[in-house]
Amino acid sequence: MAGSSFTRRRAILLLTLTSVLLITLDLRGSSVVNGARSAFGSIFRPIESATRVVTRPVQNAWNGITNYNDVVDENRRLRDLVAYGQGANIAAIATVREAQELLALNGLPTLAGISSCTAQVVGQSPSNFSQTVEINRGSECGIKVGMPVLNAAGMIGKVTNVYNKRAVVMLLTDPGYSLSVKVVNTPPTTTTTTVPGSPSTSSTTTTTTTTTTVPRTTTTTIKGFTPGSTLPVTTSSLAPGVTAPPGTAGPNQPGQNTNTQITVPPGADLPLRETGALEGRGLSKNPVVRFIENTPRFGAISVGSPIISAGGATSLAPPDIVIGTVSKVVKRTGTLGPILEVKLSANLNSLNFVRVLLYQPITERPAEP
Amino acid sequence: MDAIVGLAENKYTRLVLVSLLFLSLQTTIFNEMRPFNVCLQVMLLLAASCGLAKGSSTGAVAGFIVGLLYDFVLTTPLGLCAAVFALVAYFAGFAHSFVHESTWWSRSLVASAASAAGMIVLPIAFTVTGAEGVLTLHIFTVAIVVSLFNAAFSVPVEILCRWALKDPAPVR
Secondary structure, eight states, rough: OOHHHHHHHHHHHHHHHHHHHHHHHHHHHHHHHHHHHHHHHHHHHHHHHHHHHHHHHHHOOOOOOHHHHHHHHHHHHHHHOOOOHHHHHEEEEEEHHHHHHHHTTTTTTOGGSOOEEEEEEEEEESSSOOOOOESSGGGTTTTOOTTTEEEESSEEEEEEOOOOOOOOEEEEEEETTTEEEEEEEEOOOEEEEEOOOTTTTSSOOOOEEEEESSOOOOOOEEEEETTOOOEEEEEEEOOOOOOTTTOOOOOOOOTTTTTTTOOOGGGSSSEEEEEEEEOOOOOSSOOEEEEOOTTTOOOOOOOOEEEEOOSSOOOOOOOOOOEEEEEEEEEEEOOOOOOEEEEEEETTTTHHHHEEEOOOOOGGGGOOO | OOOHHHHHHOOOHHHHHHHHHHHHHHHHHHHHOOOOGOOOHHHHHHHHHHHHHHHHHHHHHHHHHHHHHHHSSSSSOOOOHHHHHHHHHHHHHHHHHSSSSHHHHHHHHHHHHHHHHHHHHHHHHHHTTTTTTTTTTHHHHHHHHHHHHHHHHHHHHHHHHHTTOEEEEEOO
């Protein structure tokens, strides 16, 4: 009996020491552990694929029982969204193209200039405590740890483990996820547009007056230019067949009298941006943005303000990737900035095809010879 | 050839094969079927059933092997689930040793309690190793759902474990 107890104690001690050793090796990023995981993945993948094929009818039956009503509702909602999106898509494509042209013109980086690798989500974490998904492309496609992953709606996460033909993506909702982001806030402005002239007027000239009221006073010495104030914009339509004389089109021609009013978007109308850190809080909670400064210039953050990636030399994601919108603003006392809850634009519960941006920050890129 | 036959007759080889089967179920069907938004843990059930089938010492070693295989597909530190599953299997075997006349429902009850304990200890272990945000009230929902499921299926899984971990017949 004493011998049995000794053997038992020795076995338990051995197991404990082995666990501690393995955990230590893994936390220190041992290549042996990574190699073992990669090798196990290669062995286990065919078994998992076979089981997936065999159990698919059961999964489908389960989904049919539990999700039927949701699917019907979602289908109806999606039909509405498709109808709405078709119209908005055309305008969006034009806007994106214009923005990319502007960025390229000014020598700024754009998403269009970054290579990417399209992959399919083949599984998610079987754990209740981490939010990761697995994709079917890996290092053979050029994917490296840290690269951002998006789907059609926006950012979904970053790559945390890479193997030859698969990679693990940590989702934005994982408590271990953090990313530098920008919150785009628009200051309150009041715009009134009046179009004078009754239907009985037979004149061919239409005058449009735009009145923009901004709660601040600006004094400028530029003749004919008052930002943020009432800016009458006059558009005259010429009679058919009459062309404008050369040299008169445009507000600032050489040698021309510049008494005419220049239409320049006032600075206060441009959206203000403030940076913060996006942090995941688990599957059941929305991510939050912290470290937003409580500055008067930025103003009160409104629900619905877009949140995009901030970029930067050390950020793992390039700038201007859509992440979501502000769903709740939690104000704090004193000079502490608010905490923003984020409604993600991507639906992390139904991920299928994703795009891995083959982007590395400047600090991570290997030095060129 | 004898070495291969000997390896095939080894109880831990059989356990690894059974564990791989369970792991494939865990990562496919039980990953999709999430009642109450909880991922059912058949690997934990396997570990607890090993403890029930063969006692605390053998159960702890078996639980360690099961947990280690599970660690390979998770992103958590390697060895963490192995330690927790070994603890669960040891606890199941140890607790059941106090039962005077064991019945199917007493075994189910012990498997259920061990599973619930495991689902509480696991996030605590994650937190100890540096994970954040896993210690929430949701773990109690997880513990309850997993323990009920494991109680329902502990009897057939224990029979499977008893077969996998049976000692080879003595050679005459």
